[in-house]
Amino acid sequence: VVLRDAAQRQGAPTDLAETLAAIVGTTQVLSDPSVVESFTTDWTRRFQGPARLVVRPADTAAVAAVIKACSEARVGVVIQGGNTGLVGGSVPAAHPGLEGPPVLLSTSRLDSIGPVDTVASQVTAGAGATLAALQRAARAAGLEFPVDLGARDSATIGGMIATNAGGVHVIRYGGTRAQVVGVEAALADGQVVSRLGGLVKDNTGYDLSQLLVGSEGTLGVVTAARLRLVPHMAERAVLLLGLASTAAVTELVAHLRGHLSGLSAAEIFYREGMELVCRHSGLTPPWPEASEVYLLIECSGRTSPLEEMLEALSDLEVDDAATAVATDSSGIERLWSYRERHTESVSAIGVPHKLDVTLPLGVLGEFEPAVRRRVEEVAPGSTAILWGHVGDGNIHVNVVGPGPEDERVDSAVLELVAGLGGSISAEHGIGRAKTAWLGLSRSEAEIAAMRAIKTALDPEGILNPGVLLP
Ligand code: FAD
Ligand code: 2HG
Ligand code: ZN
DSSP states (O other): OHHHHHHHHTTOOHHHHHHHHHHHOGGGEEOOHHHHHTTSBOTTSSOBOOOSEEEOOOSHHHHHHHHHHHHHTTOOEEEESSSOOSSSTTSOOOOTTSSSSOEEEEOTTOOOBOOOBTTTTEEEEETTSBHHHHHHHHHHTTEEOOOOOTTTTTOBHHHHHHHTOOOTTHHHHOOHHHHEEEEEEEOTTSOEEEOOSOOSOOOSSOOHHHHHTTOTTSSOEEEEEEEEOEEOOOEEEEEEEEESOHHHHHHHHHHHHHHOTTEEEEEEEEHHHHHHHHHHHOOOOSSSSOOSEEEEEEEEESSOHHHHHHHHHTTSOOOGGGEEEEOSHHHHHHHHHHHHTHHHHHHHHSOOEEEEEEOOGGGHHHHHHHHHHHHHHHSTTOEEEEEEEGGGTEEEEEEESSOTTOOHHHHHHHHHHHHTTOBSOSSSOOTTTSGGGHHHHSOHHHHHHHHHHHHHHOTTOOBSTTSSOO
16 A cells, blocks of 8 residues: 555556566565655765666666566666766656656665685675675685775676776776676566676577666666686785876886886876875875875785885886875875775765766866866856776866756867867766767767667667667
8 A cells, every 4th residue: 555655646557566666575665755765865965866766686687677667667677786876877868759757666675695616716796785895705715806996885797797897907807897797687677687697609590698787777687797807916016106297197108108017007196186186185295395286106926016116106206205105005005095085085074976988098288277268167166076096087076066966068169079079978977967979079970879778679779768879
């Protein structure tokens, strides 16, 4: 009765909630408005939208049945993993043509992690398993899952596959896509496609697993994945350097890329970010006189990464007064904190516009001052904080000041990026935040091909409506 009342209040086909309850059990259909609301705002607080209820299936068959039921009722399904996505894709968006508010499907109960296969260096993980849980499982077997990012305690494997998450080790291992051996997913019509057998070589037609990577929940619900693991690197060294300009940083990174085989991260941030992080978190700056630009490099290996790093730097002039090094875990964690705490520190001063972009490495030095000027022109008095994975040409332009609905700064920054030969999304995806600008990075022919794929796999458009495709 409670379920029926909730469904009727929201204009739903009355029997959908009952059908879903029959699939997953009554306790796994959440319809109390205050509970549902806790799922409908994104991590940045910039995006929200109503859902009729939240459903939490515990296995692949239940996911498939939930989708089939929603498809038959022409009700949208919004897929949510850890809700750490930064482009609004995990919360309901506009859904013209569908019946009432969407169902929010949470993958939190699909969190199993299978035994680590130490023969193939692979593991099968449920879509709802967190990155941190997967990393722990891999390490316990002497291996490592090579993707790492600050949201590791909440971000899920399904979310990372859906967004093709990047993180801090792309420079060495590639992003999530490069770790995916195979995916299991439920499609919009309730059929399940599954490639969890662990075959590394398998040229039998279209690679549906890789099609699902980066599809942002628009083509299917990822339920599990077979993932590649790499050897655990017992030794790590982290060096933080203060430099004068972005151009000086990119030059140094180019040198290191050619000379440091163990290079596993190259991260950039700026004076304003260091000051904000220290203010917000209580950390003490690494050296007394603030630098304009900070470069954090990490080198890892089985033996002596610090020696390898110092050797690679030996021909260069490095200012010792603006240098900090760590090889022990607490020192490494401390140096990483200056970088990793940027996202939470920015959220502490407002609701940011997040513009995650890549540029060709050669133009980053020109882009950085240009984007600051452009932001000041279109949003005078706003605060721009920049950081990112400089080895990948990936800068996170965060702007605090303009209201959530005011998109002028988004337009200005993304147009500047496209004009310089960059991409409007490096690693966070398009979500609902950037659909209007997809055409800056994709041609008409590409968007038409993407739309054709979407229509073929999800003709009613029920999966993540309003996400990715304009
Ligand atoms: P959600 O936020 O729940 O969802 C993200 C998208 O994936 C949505 O469109 C959703 O519908 C879809 N989705 C989720 N699960 C599934 C599924 N099982 N099947 C199909 N679609 C699904 N990202 C990076 O790339 N690199 C970083 O370095 C990085 N650092 C971060 C640091 C912080 C502090 C935070 C808050 C975020 C960071 N992110 C980073 C962004 C975010 O963590 C990633 O995008 C991550 O992949 C999202 O995972 P999630 O489980 O939270 O997905
Ligand atoms: C990072 O690298 C994440 O810190 C988050 O991708 C970026 O908050 C952001 O804009
Ligand atoms: Zn990032």
